[in-house]
Amino acid sequence: MIKWDDNLKIGIKIIDAHHKYLFDLCRSLEMLLETPLGVYKVDDAIKIICDFREFLTFHFYYEEIYLKKFNVSDLEEHLLEHEEFKNQIVNININNIYNENYNELKSLLNLSYGLVFSHMADKDFKLKNLINK
Ligand SMILES: [Fe+2]
Ligand SMILES: [Fe+2]
Numbered sequence: 001m002i003k004w005d006d007n008l009k010i011g012i013k014i015i016d017a018h019h020k021y022l023f024d025l026c027r028s029l030e031m032l033l034e035t036p037l038g039v040y041k042v043d044d045a046i047k048i049i050c051d052f053r054e055f056l057t058f059h060f061y062y063e064e065i066y067l068k069k070f071n072v073s074d075l076e077e078h079l080l081e082h083e084e085f086k087n088q089i090v091n092i093n094i095n096n097i098y099n100e101n102y103n104e105l106k107s108l109l110n111l112s113y114g115l116v117f118s119h120m121a122d123k124d125f126k127l128k129n130l131i132n133k
Contacts, residue, residue, distance in 0.1 A: 030109065041102075066127055
């Protein structure tokens, strides 16, 4: 189970709160995927996808203000990764979820692990180094 660790803090309160909430979303997704087959979970699955879509758009928008303000290196690459994350979430086929096919949720979970571990640790952490200078 995914668990927030304070070592992941960047030092900008609002961004850290967002990242922490992303962990909560991942946790909800993990729990949903562990719910046994046969248990009706369509509504919960759709709610999680919507929460991810809404929250990531909001978070990226907010984070990008800081990225530009602090003039982080590899900005273009960073923004591109945000776009890719958003596109992948928008492209989830909700009809599959209605048909109780949750394979795309597994992909969403892997995508989220990439977001919270690889993207945050590699890209977002550049902010930490800049604000602490
Ligand atoms: Fe972030
Ligand atoms: Fe980011």
